Amino acid sequence: MKAELMKKSTDLFVERGFSATSIQDIVDALGVTKGSFYYHFKSKEALLMDIHLRYIDDLLKRQQDLLATEPTNRGKLVKVVELLIHDIENQGAIGQVYYREIRHLSAENAATIRAKRGEFRENIEQVIGDGINSGEFRNNLQPKMITFAILGVTNWSYQWFNPEGTLSVAELADMYTDFILNGILAHEH
Numbered sequence: 697m698k699a700e701l702m703k704k705s706t707d708l709f710v711e712r713g714f715s716a717t718s719i720q721d722i723v724d725a726l727g728v729t730k731g732s733f734y735y736h737f738k739s740k741e742a743l744l745m746d747i748h749l750r751y752i753d754d755l756l757k758r759q760q761d762l763l764a765t766e767p768t769n770r771g772k773l774v775k776v777v778e779l780l781i782h783d784i785e786n787q788g789a790i791g792q793v794y795y796r797e798i799r800h801l802s803a804e805n806a807a808t809i810r811a812k813r814g815e816f817r818e819n820i821e822q823v824i825g826d827g828i829n830s831g832e833f834r835n836n837l838q839p840k841m842i843t844f845a846i847l848g849v850t851n852w853s854y855q856w857f858n859p860e861g862t863l864s865v866a867e868l869a870d871m872y873t874d875f876i877l878n879g880i881l882a883h884e885h
Contacts, residue, residue, distance in 0.1 A: 698736040752812040769827030780850040781869040785859040
């Protein structure tokens with residue numbers, strides 16, 4: 697039941713927003729009682745926090761796994777971009793809630809999520825720094841700023857990218873990877 701409550705509430709949060717979705721809306725959509733909800737979650741915010749934790753903890757684990765197995769910094773960066781873009785298809789609704797609804801978490805809960813987001817970001821910064829040090833990437837880059845740019849491009853895609861549209865997830869990941877690694881200037885310039 698907990699998984700069903702999370703799935704239905706995530707869908708409703710995407711459709712209506714967190715504030716406009718009541719606990720009653722969630723239980724009505726599933727045909728269960730509020731008691732079923734409160735058995736699993738002490739509040740709507742506790743549910744939202746659980747959604748956030750599940751998303752970021754899973755993302756961090758997958759990031760750490762690929763960083764540990766990919767031998768080059770270029771390869772690590774490519775895999776992280778692919779991870780983020782493929783999540784739009786695999787985690788669409790939960791990702792939208794994760795990126796959009798953090799403002800509804802208490803200060804303490806939001807700080808917990810931001811710390812985990814920071815860890816994810818710092819892992820990318822480390823890859824870029826290591827790539828600069830190894831000569832894989834240009835030595836005039838600022839790892840922190842490049843990381844923010846990568847996350848900005850990939851995370852904003854949740855707002856507009858439709859995996860069922862004319863562009864596939866793999867094609868978008870390839871475009872972003874090419875853009876990040878090669879820029880947009882023609883090689884003769």
